[in-house]
Amino acid sequence: MTKMKRRTFVGLAAATTTALSMPSIAFGALPRVVVIGGGAGGATAAKYIAKDSKGAIDVTLVEASKRYYTCFFSNLYLGDFRAYGSIGHNYYGLAVNHGVNMVHEWALSVNNAAKKVNLGSGESISYDKLVISPGIDLKFESVNGYSAEAQSKMPHAWKSGTQVQLLKNQVKGMKKGGTFVMVPPPNPYRCPPGPYERVSMIAHQFKKSNPTAKIVILDPKNKFSKQGLFMEGWQKHYPGMIEWISAETHGGIKKINAATMEFETDLDTFKADAASVVPAQRAGRIAMNAGVNNGDWCPIVPASMQAQADENIYVLGDASIAKSMPKSGFSANSQAKVAANHIRGSLTGSKVFTPRFANTCWSLVATNDGIKVGANYKATDEKIDKTSGFISKTGEDSNLRKATYEESIGWYSGITSDMFS
Amino acid sequence: MKSKSILLLIFLCFFLTNKLYAEQNQLVGADADYGEHLFGECVTCHNSTGLGQGIPKITGMKTSHFITKILAYKTKEKENAVMQMVAERLGEEEINSLALYLSKLK
Numbered sequence A: 001m002t003k004m005k006r007r008t009f010v011g012l013a014a015a016t017t018t019a020l021s022m023p024s025i026a027f028g029a030l031p032r033v034v035v036i037g038g039g040a041g042g043a044t045a046a047k048y049i050a051k052d053s054k055g056a057i058d059v060t061l062v063e064a065s066k067r068y069y070t071c072f073f074s075n076l077y078l079g080d081f082r083a084y085g086s087i088g089h090n091y092y093g094l095a096v097n098h099g100v101n102m103v104h105e106w107a108l109s110v111n112n113a114a115k116k117v118n119l120g121s122g123e124s125i126s127y128d129k130l131v132i133s134p135g136i137d138l139k140f141e142s143v144n145g146y147s148a149e150a151q152s153k154m155p156h157a158w159k160s161g162t163q164v165q166l167l168k169n170q171v172k173g174m175k176k177g178g179t180f181v182m183v184p185p186p187n188p189y190r191c192p193p194g195p196y197e198r199v200s201m202i203a204h205q206f207k208k209s210n211p212t213a214k215i216v217i218l219d220p221k222n223k224f225s226k227q228g229l230f231m232e233g234w235q236k237h238y239p240g241m242i243e244w245i246s247a248e249t250h251g252g253i254k255k256i257n258a259a260t261m262e263f264e265t266d267l268d269t270f271k272a273d274a275a276s277v278v279p280a281q282r283a284g285r286i287a288m289n290a291g292v293n294n295g296d297w298c299p300i301v302p303a304s305m306q307a308q309a310d311e312n313i314y315v316l317g318d319a320s321i322a323k324s325m326p327k328s329g330f331s332a333n334s335q336a337k338v339a340a341n342h343i344r345g346s347l348t349g350s351k352v353f354t355p356r357f358a359n360t361c362w363s364l365v366a367t368n369d370g371i372k373v374g375a376n377y378k379a380t381d382e383k384i385d386k387t388s389g390f391i392s393k394t395g396e397d398s399n400l401r402k403a404t405y406e407e408s409i410g411w412y413s414g415i416t417s418d419m420f421s
Numbered sequence B: 001m002k003s004k005s006i007l008l009l010i011f012l013c014f015f016l017t018n019k020l021y022a023e024q025n026q027l028v029g030a031d032a033d034y035g036e037h038l039f040g041e042c043v044t045c046h047n048s049t050g051l052g053q054g055i056p057k058i059t060g061m062k063t064s065h066f067i068t069k070i071l072a073y074k075t076k077e078k079e080n081a082v083m084q085m086v087a088e089r090l091g092e093e094e095i096n097s098l099a100l101y102l103s104k105l106k
């Protein structure tokens, strides 16, 4: 008994010393981390900070929704390779397995000086370190004629949710032999191969039920991610169905009309029977509110993901300028682990390891035809620099393509369990 | 003579019963905390709950088996673009730390 008491006493003394040696933290209270946004970046960060600190850090995750539908694999839902329910996830595991305090509300503003996050309900939460991973907002005005009203006739479906279901309905209900118009966003945007995977999955639908349908891509760019691989796949699986028109060729989209479904370009006016328009993007609004942006995106310190504008705030995922990493769920997950390790180090004195970043993006072109691109990155003073990488090759063996698709299913199960369980 | 062979026997027994110890001792520079940190990179794809769908399960892997596989990806003897890229930047310290951590996972 005396032994026990003594041990408890020693433990307490040690904890007290640590707490005292940490500036800005009230005596006896645990250091507090607030994470805004429970997506690929935020859910991962909340989990790793809570899990690795083993109760030494109080973690609160502020996420507006109770259920997170991944954008990744939403294209596979369009192609009937996934049920919509299978890409929805809840926050039960974060709360129950890791003790994360879940607050399902909108974060409205950040008071950097007082280190407080103000919530929609009028409550506020204090933090020692704040993580912001709000994903993207859409710049509707970047496409003349597009708007939040027009999105129901020409869904962007770029933030998952009902927009994706709406788009699928419109694709399936499109008249026989009709034309689908896809307008991808300009760089930089969330998921560089995403629009082209979407076209592949829509073509896959049409091949089954509307084989004379056409898809026209009016691109604001002159080249795109995995271009050679997608073009080869379209030729092979959907010959004559898909026409990609570069900015150089159409001369720019001058105006779109959601009522008449017309797309006016220098080259021609295209009439659509169904369409998807993905406008330009910027960091989620809360990042602007916290003042950690420079223009549309947030500059970060590559080694830690700290905002350049405020060392107590970390910005992850799509909202950050993490070049040369693409804006992807994989990237956000990788950045979150670097930030979590750094935050824990600065709050509890735990070891901070050399940051390591990685990304791989899989895309599905047709049944059992998966392709991938990936890279390793390291932090330099200026950026997150690519150190090596790979990309699938054209003309690859069909067994390899099938294995790549199966690998993507494994990745989906891996990353979502890494984020939520 | 007799005492010498007894000594040898004792030594042998010691050696055999401590095979595991010896195995772990070969893990030059291994640090389980570093291994746990690096493991974060694995579980983006390899399901941490051990589900091996599309991507093999790595939890509960034997130390020697893990090291052999990683080295085969590193030398590009074994095919898989993602794993070759992962293995490429793992040095001895990283591989041994991961091996040590993995051996401690159930």
Ligand SMILES: Cc1cc2nc3c(=O)[nH]c(=O)nc-3n(C[C@H](O)[C@H](O)[C@H](O)COP(=O)(O)OP(=O)(O)OC[C@H]3O[C@@H](n4cnc5c(N)ncnc54)[C@H](O)[C@@H]3O)c2cc1C
Pocket (backbone or CB within 6 Å): A036, A037, A038, A039, A040, A041, A042, A062, A063, A064, A065, A068, A070, A071, A072, A073, A074, A075, A105, A106, A107, A108, A133, A134, A135, A136, A157, A158, A159, A160, A190, A191, A194, A195, A198, A284, A286, A316, A317, A318, A319, A327, A328, A329, A330, A331, A332, A360, A361, A362
């Ligand atoms: C069609 C498509 C396909 C894709 N495919 C892939 C793929 O195959 N692989 C891949 O790696 N990536 C893919 N992506 C990209 C991936 O979805 C994003 O890069 C990733 O989700 C970014 O993570 P994040 O944490 O930055 O933002 P998100 O995952 O969007 O999370 C942001 C969260 O923050 C919440 N939020 C925002 N503001 C507030 C606030 N003020 N208060 C409270 N909550 C807030 C939102 O509700 C949301 O849940 C795809 C994207 C699309 C559109």
